Amino acid sequence: SQTIHQWPATLVQPVGSPLSLECTVEGTSNPNLYWYRQAAGRGLQLLFYSVGIGQISSEVPQNLSASRPQDRQFILSSKKLLLSDSGFYLCAWSVQGINEQFFGPGTRLTVL
């Protein structure tokens, strides 16, 4: 069966510090991968999606970037965090060509 992991589960970082969140998927090959952010009082917003290694599409301009160095690994990064980057970050995967998405447990990021 397929599983999706995210780490860390929680993170508290000062403004201006770098960020690296990791997501890995097990039990499937060549998945579509997604990063979402859920800010307090707001719905989920798609940040990035990837259909393959090194292929990243950005949905909104922002202070974040994403990379996919391996087939089942998706990394969300920032060089300098802003207060507005605080939120709950969710990674998701889907089978290529099928739209049902499955989500990881999330990372709670607090920028102080």
Add this chain to the structure above:
Amino acid sequence: KQEVTQIPAALSVPEGENLVLNCSFTDSAIYNLQWFRQDPGKGLTSLLLIQSSQREQTSGRLNASLDKSSGRSTLYIAASQPGDSATYLCAVTGRALTFGSGTRLQVQP
């Protein structure tokens, strides 16, 4: 641009009641619609997926319907239980998922 709206934003019911959660979307050109459950501080759990060619899907006490032409979906929960308490999110798929803001459900024992 696709917009998804969920009504009500919050709902509190006594245990055993049947209830309906509503979801509406502005662009009917969707591939499918997915209902999720989110417990506080947790990720999303997929409940039901309805393909655009389908009218409804059922899983246990859950039944979801889809009316593409009117841009609406409903999630029906039969015989609600305290364990059903969570936030329920609907999302429609174009290129990626567009989410509603959710309905926060509290089932009182």
